[in-house]
Amino acid sequence: MFATRSDPASLDLMFPQELISPEVSAQLPSDLQMRPLASTDYKRGHLNVLSVLSIVNDLGEVAWVNQFHAMRAAPSAYFSIVILDKASDKIVGVGTVFIERKFLRGLGSVGHIEDIAVDKSQQGKKLGLRIIQALTHISENSGCYKTILNCSDANIPFYEKCGYVKKENEMAKYAPERVNDAPKL
Numbered sequence: 001m002f003a004t005r006s007d008p009a010s011l012d013l014m015f016p017q018e019l020i021s022p023e024v025s026a027q028l029p030s031d032l033q034m035r036p037l038a039s040t041d042y043k044r045g046h047l048n049v050l051s052v053l054s055i056v057n058d059l060g061e062v063a064w065v066n067q068f069h070a071m072r073a074a075p076s077a078y079f080s081i082v083i084l085d086k087a088s089d090k091i092v093g094v095g096t097v098f099i100e101r102k103f104l105r106g107l108g109s110v111g112h113i114e115d116i117a118v119d120k121s122q123q124g125k126k127l128g129l130r131i132i133q134a135l136t137h138i139s140e141n142s143g144c145y146k147t148i149l150n151c152s153d154a155n156i157p158f159y160e161k162c163g164y165v166k167k168e169n170e171m172a173k174y175a176p177e178r179v180n181d182a183p184k185l
Contacts (some may be wrong), residue, residue, distance in 0.1 A: 011038040014072050014080055021137040024130055031087060032127075034134060037080035037094075039068050044084065044091045053117040079138045083118075083127055092119040095131040097139050097147070111139025111147035132162040 008017045013036040025034045037046070042064040047056045058064075071078040076099060083093035095116040102108050113135050118127045139147040150170045151159055160166075 008033075008035045008038075011035075011040065013038050014068065014078065019079065019138050019141070020081060020134050024133045024137060028083065028127075028130060029125070031085065032092065033084045033086055034081060034130065035084065037068065037082055039065055041068075041082060041091060044082075044089060046082065046091050046094060049082075049091050049094050049117050049119050050115060051117075052120055053115060076142065079135065080115075081131065081134055081138075083122075083131065085122075092122040093117065093127040093131055095135050097135040099139070099142050099144060105145050108145045109143055111135070111142065111144040113139075113147060113149035116149075128158065129162055132159070132164075136163070 015036050017035055020034055020036070028034055038044075042061045047058055047064070050056050071080070078096065078098050080094070080096040082091045084090070085092050096114045097111045098114065100110045100112060102110060113132065116128055116131055118131075136147050148167075149159065149164065156166055
């Protein structure tokens, strides 16, 4: 079979495609594809989709690729997925789960879902639900005893539809703004 530009087998992926639930992927419209983040996804609009969620400081492709490789170098820790529009080869949905190893619960692990975003043109098509389902599948199949996420009060009903329940509270302390946006790590 001829490999297309969106064929996961021809891409440098963050993790193996097989970790994504085939049942969840099968529920997507046929013109969309779910796969792990690829090292070339900067060019497919990864940051553009994230910008619907929060402020994105684009430090350029080289910095993006370096971050991709740094995340991938932490084995079994970061799992970023994308939903791709096959016709345009553009990303229309994104999300990440990272696995935190604990000393609690018999050296258990917790999955943290982060950065769920769907392009405005694709909202209302259950893509956010599919992303959450896929990330939860990865977390649970990685042995996590729970999967957690933070959200605004306005998004609580959406996450409840995804099977999540409101539990406890979130606290945050933001670091002072830096003059140089380059990461310190």
